[in-house]
Amino acid sequence: MRAFGLVYFFEPWWVQIVKALVIFGVIFAVLPILIIYERKLLGRFQGRYGPNRVGPYGLLQPMAEIVKFALKEPFRPATAVESLFRIAPMIAIVTAVSALALVPFGNVQKIFGQPVGLYGIDVSIGPLYVFALGGISFYGIMLGGWASGSKYSFLGAMRGAAQLISYEVSQGLALVGVLITAGTLSLTGIVRAQAGMWYFIPQIVGFLIFMTASFAETNRAPFDLVEADAELVGGYFTEYGGTAFVAYLFAEYTNMIVVSGIAVTLFLGGWLLPFGIHPPGWVDPFVVLAKMLIVITLFIWVRATLPRLRYDQLMSFGWKILLPLATLNLLVTAIVVAA
Amino acid sequence: MSAVLFFIAAIVAIAGAFGVVMLRNPFYNVLSLVCHLVALAALFLLLRAEFVAAAQVVVYAGAVMVLYVFVVAYVGGADESVTHFTGGADRPGALRVLGPLFGVAVAVELCIALLGTALKGISGKGAPYVLGFGTPKQIGTEFLTTYLFPFEVASLLLLVAAIGAVVLARRRRGLEPDESLDARLRPARPAYTGTMAEVAGLVAHGDGEAGR
Numbered sequence: 001m002r003a004f005g006l007v008y009f010f011e012p013w014w015v016q017i018v019k020a021l022v023i024f025g026v027i028f029a030v031l032p033i034l035i036i037y038e039r040k041l042l043g044r045f046q047g048r049y050g051p052n053r054v055g056p057y058g059l060l061q062p063m064a065e066i067v068k069f070a071l072k073e074p075f076r077p078a079t080a081v082e083s084l085f086r087i088a089p090m091i092a093i094v095t096a097v098s099a100l101a102l103v104p105f106g107n108v109q110k111i112f113g114q115p116v117g118l119y120g121i122d123v124s125i126g127p128l129y130v131f132a133l134g135g136i137s138f139y140g141i142m143l144g145g146w147a148s149g150s151k152y153s154f155l156g157a158m159r160g161a162a163q164l165i166s167y168e169v170s171q172g173l174a175l176v177g178v179l180i181t182a183g184t185l186s187l188t189g190i191v192r193a194q195a196g197m198w199y200f201i202p203q204i205v206g207f208l209i210f211m212t213a214s215f216a217e218t219n220r221a222p223f224d225l226v227e228a229d230a231e232l233v234g235g236y237f238t239e240y241g242g243t244a245f246v247a248y249l250f251a252e253y254t255n256m257i258v259v260s261g262i263a264v265t266l267f268l269g270g271w272l273l274p275f276g277i278h279p280p281g282w283v284d285p286f287v288v289l290a291k292m293l294i295v296i297t298l299f300i301w302v303r304a305t306l307p308r309l310r311y312d313q314l315m316s317f318g319w320k321i322l323l324p325l326a327t328l329n330l331l332v333t334a335i336v337v338a339a
Numbered sequence: 340m341s342a343v344l345f346f347i348a349a350i351v352a353i354a355g356a357f358g359v360v361m362l363r364n365p366f367y368n369v370l371s372l373v374c375h376l377v378a379l380a381a382l383f384l385l386l387r388a389e390f391v392a393a394a395q396v397v398v399y400a401g402a403v404m405v406l407y408v409f410v411v412a413y414v415g416g417a418d419e420s421v422t423h424f425t426g427g428a429d430r431p432g433a434l435r436v437l438g439p440l441f442g443v444a445v446a447v448e449l450c451i452a453l454l455g456t457a458l459k460g461i462s463g464k465g466a467p468y469v470l471g472f473g474t475p476k477q478i479g480t481e482f483l484t485t486y487l488f489p490f491e492v493a494s495l496l497l498l499v500a501a502i503g504a505v506v507l508a509r510r511r512r513g514l515e516p517d518e519s520l521d522a523r524l525r526p527a528r529p530a531y532t533g534t535m536a537e538v539a540g541l542v543a544h545g546d547g548e549a550g551r
Contacts, residue, residue, distance in 0.1 A: 125390050
């Protein structure tokens with residue numbers, strides 16, 4: 001079973017299918033929790049309760065909303081391009097879910113005597129896989145905005161295009177520092193290389209650049225100009241309603257989960273715990289999920305704190321500050337590692 | 340399994356290539372090209388060239404084509420006329436003559452290449468898979484040892500192209516002599532518009548002449 005990468009020789013095909021279903025199921029069960037978590041937290045940050053009517057403490061609010069969205073009429077404007085209008089949300093969500101496969105939730109464990117890697121896939125190209133899917137996910141945004149046949153959607157999509165290509169470069173360069181330090185592209189290998197010290201300490205500049213660029217890549221505040229509601233109504237998904245809108249919403253949250261998973265893997269030690277604590281193997285996924293929750297809380301915190309950037313500020317920040325800084329970080333890391 | 344995937348990817352690649360040539364709307368042309376490039380990446384994956392596949396998607400579908408889509412979505416129209424190059428029904432344009440010529444030349448070249456080498460591979464099993472083939476490590480080693488000179492020449496070429504793009508795209512001269520920066524930043528506004536500070540006279544009116 002050397003299907004993709006070099007590390008699959010110990011897993012039969014059915015294990016891979018089960019793993020894919022489990023990861024998909026867990027993450028999609030987490031998504032509604034994440035949505036209510038964000039709304040409650042945002043409420044607290046702004047001195048209010050947040051949703052508190054549906055269910056105990058308002059915790060069933062996302063369920064009520066999903067039912068509401070699912071029952072809506074699939075509307076589309078008369079100027080929309082039917083086929084692309086339907087395909088675009090699918091591209092967005094398929095690429096987001098595919099990127100999940102890369103996040104390692106733990107080392108190789110023996111489950112009923114069968115060795116199983118607690119990750120979707122461990123490819124030899126590592127983070128490049130995420131960047132490839134990120135490049136395709138751009139078409140989900142772009143086609144959605146273009147095919148809507150509306151100026152607001154189109155402008156939102158255009159902003160998304162410019163933002164994505166501007167910050168992808170810095171994000172990639174920030175990662176290269178980690179890859180040089182670890183000496184491998186395999187994400188599980190990178191986690192194992194962090195046994196001595198988590199990389200966010202030696203690679204603190206890379207970590208900050210990666211996180212900043214990730215806010216832009218996932219279209220989160222303060223870089224959410226793609227969906228700046230005061231200027232563009234809703235950005236590229238202005239014309240979407242019902243399940244297609246939910247697809248975009250879930251794609252955004254899945255992207256956030258993927259980015260926090262990558263950040264945890266590359267900078268925060270993956271499933272490793274500090275102070276020499278070595279829990280049994282089944283704890284590993286929970287460690288990773290807990291760390292991801294911390295990173296996601298940071299995402300929400302920043303959204304509640306920082307105002308949205310202006311468009312020219314966004315561009316000059318990306319190209320004139322972040323990119324030179326990322327290049328410098330890469331150079332310094334290369335010199336330190338080689339010396 | 341791999342045969343099924345190969346035929347799916349190959350059909351998508353060829354259909355995409357046809358779409359680039361046949362479709363009239365430039366936006367769909369670009370989308371066809373994207374489909375074609377992604378299908379090529381799938382073919383690379385089937386050849387176990389993972390790094391090449393990822394680079395194909397990241398560089399072409401994810402960066403180059405993004406710019407194409409960007410430009411075409413802004414300026415490309417569905418009813419854009421191409422008769423300037425192809426000529427009308429009565430007079431043949433340059434593309435009508437040169438297009439088939441180059442097409443035939445490429446087809447002949449491909450036929451020579453196919454008949455010369457590739458047909459031997461049909462009866463054989465193909466090259467054996469070596470562990471570590473197509474990984475970034477192997478490609479990096481090859482680049483910096485066996486293919487060092489072509490690699491460096493290619494990077495020099497890319498550098499020249501990048502500098503050339505900057506030189507061509509930059510604004511050649513500064514402001515026009517009779518054009519002040521102030522007028523460019525503050526366009527004319529209709530009367531009775533502006534901020535409270537301007538009404539109170541705390542700051543200069545945006546454009547006093549047009550306002551009155």
